[in-house]
Amino acid sequence: MDKSALHDLHVLVEHVGPLRPGAHVFREGDSFDAIAAVRSGTVKTSRVDREGHEQILGFHLPGEIIGLSAIDGERYPCSAIALDNVQLCRFSFPKIAMLATRLPGLQKQLFRLLSRDIGHAERLSGDHTADERIAAFLIEMSRRLAARGYSAARFQLTMPRTDIANYLRLAPETVSRVLRRFQDEGRIRVRGREVELLDRPALETLAEAMLRP
Amino acid sequence: MDKSALHDLHVLVEHVGPLRPGAHVFREGDSFDAIAAVRSGTVKTSRVDREGHEQILGFHLPGEIIGLSAIDGERYPCSAIALDNVQLCRFSFPKIAMLATRLPGLQKQLFRLLSRDIGHAERLSGDHTADERIAAFLIEMSRRLAARGYSAARFQLTMPRTDIANYLRLAPETVSRVLRRFQDEGRIRVRGREVELLDRPALETLAEAMLRP
DNA sequence: ATACCTGATTGATCTGAGTCCATGCGCCCA
DNA sequence: TGGGCGCATGGACTCAGATCAATCAGGTAT
Numbered sequence: 174m175d176k177s178a179l180h181d182l183h184v185l186v187e188h189v190g191p192l193r194p195g196a197h198v199f200r201e202g203d204s205f206d207a208i209a210a211v212r213s214g215t216v217k218t219s220r221v222d223r224e225g226h227e228q229i230l231g232f233h234l235p236g237e238i239i240g241l242s243a244i245d246g247e248r249y250p251c252s253a254i255a256l257d258n259v260q261l262c263r264f265s266f267p268k269i270a271m272l273a274t275r276l277p278g279l280q281k282q283l284f285r286l287l288s289r290d291i292g293h294a295e296r297l298s299g300d301h302t303a304d305e306r307i308a309a310f311l312i313e314m315s316r317r318l319a320a321r322g323y324s325a326a327r328f329q330l331t332m333p334r335t336d337i338a339n340y341l342r343l344a345p346e347t348v349s350r351v352l353r354r355f356q357d358e359g360r361i362r363v364r365g366r367e368v369e370l371l372d373r374p375a376l377e378t379l380a381e382a383m384l385r386p
Numbered sequence: 387m388d389k390s391a392l393h394d395l396h397v398l399v400e401h402v403g404p405l406r407p408g409a410h411v412f413r414e415g416d417s418f419d420a421i422a423a424v425r426s427g428t429v430k431t432s433r434v435d436r437e438g439h440e441q442i443l444g445f446h447l448p449g450e451i452i453g454l455s456a457i458d459g460e461r462y463p464c465s466a467i468a469l470d471n472v473q474l475c476r477f478s479f480p481k482i483a484m485l486a487t488r489l490p491g492l493q494k495q496l497f498r499l500l501s502r503d504i505g506h507a508e509r510l511s512g513d514h515t516a517d518e519r520i521a522a523f524l525i526e527m528s529r530r531l532a533a534r535g536y537s538a539a540r541f542q543l544t545m546p547r548t549d550i551a552n553y554l555r556l557a558p559e560t561v562s563r564v565l566r567r568f569q570d571e572g573r574i575r576v577r578g579r580e581v582e583l584l585d586r587p588a589l590e591t592l593a594e595a596m597l598r599p
Numbered sequence: 600a601t602a603c604c605t606g607a608t609t610g611a612t613c614t615g616a617g618t619c620c621a622t623g624c625g626c627c628c629a
Numbered sequence: 630t631g632g633g634c635g636c637a638t639g640g641a642c643t644c645a646g647a648t649c650a651a652t653c654a655g656g657t658a659t
Contacts, residue, residue, distance in 0.1 A: 222598065223594055223598065224595075242505050244498055244501035245499070270494065271490070277487055280487060284457045284483065284500065287504065288455055288458035291455040291500065291504050292455050294508045295510075297508075298443075298507060298511040302645075303646070333606065335606075342513040344646070345606090345607080345608095346607095346608080347647075348607095349607060349608050349609080350608085353608080516616070547637065548637095556617090558637080558638095559616090560615090560616060563638080566639090
């Protein structure tokens, strides 16, 4: 992107935070006006169904964009909640869309981000075993963290087990048991929220069924 | 949209078809160059996993757009296959994206379509009972058909039971059994591929959990 | 220190839906 | 007009994962 483009983008950015764990970035039903890029920390997006059960849709690491699924419709279809200390950049959507008409590169990037999220959402919809889901979760976290410069083999899960379970559509007990078994089988090492991947190839193989697209 | 916009759009449209049942609109892995709007008939999109099992991602009725999930990446992540006689309009994506920089209304529409697909893909990912899934499927078909001017209460399923089952991540037998029970309970009437919704409110209630967003 | 609370783990039991198999029903084509 | 093939239905059994019910950390306030 050229100089003036970066300048334009810089002008419409609004820095937000730091947010405390549990703080809302936006709430389900809020009127939609902006997307946001995570700068530091982790954000979860979730919806509350009719019976009051939370449904976690995703976890968002630094560098990732939240709020895209709200473009269609006046309101955010989900809430975004900080899992730890979070800082982010807020972009007015009307403004960034307008800018995108002048910057084909930016438009293309937005299309790609949206398209990528479709593929991502489709992943969880397959019918996969608990082992596959958890292996895929670990591998995906590892890849995304590695892409941000963190260690791919050893990292910290910033969310509680219940959130992982909810996100993967499993019972917390199942997550616990599978992680335990993976450890007994020498594939990983877990200590609370700290995870180390010991047999990446084995995990990749399991995860393949889910992650492939 | 203004006159010249429509003209520009008209120029880059390419009419395709009629396609026979089973014919491919595009194949998983084909290099991505165009999106398409269904003009008549039904198209299913599906992926084949490592073990060779088909995974159906969606059914697309007249007026709906296919190929959006391919924007991110060089290739289509799924195949699109005609279920009956299908006609469609093909739009070169580079061209329509370029046009969108000149037509903010078109850009906005594309953003909305992409965003909507994210929400749609998220639906199937929830953990729902077979009853909820099938009720949601029937209600959603009814709504989409009604939006195209067809009857909301009585319609033809254009896909075999196996495809419905695959799409909903259920066994074909389960689909069969649930449809049978819904009929016994007086909620629907089924004769082969013909369906009539008799107790819409009951189905809506069941479907709510899935469809709500 | 000690009590307490929240989240994680573990074990025992239950169940919805998958699997396997047999049968039924159209529908097409020879 | 009858045989065959794909799709649909129904019954019996099985199993992965949910649910129920105790513990078990590991922090935090007292």
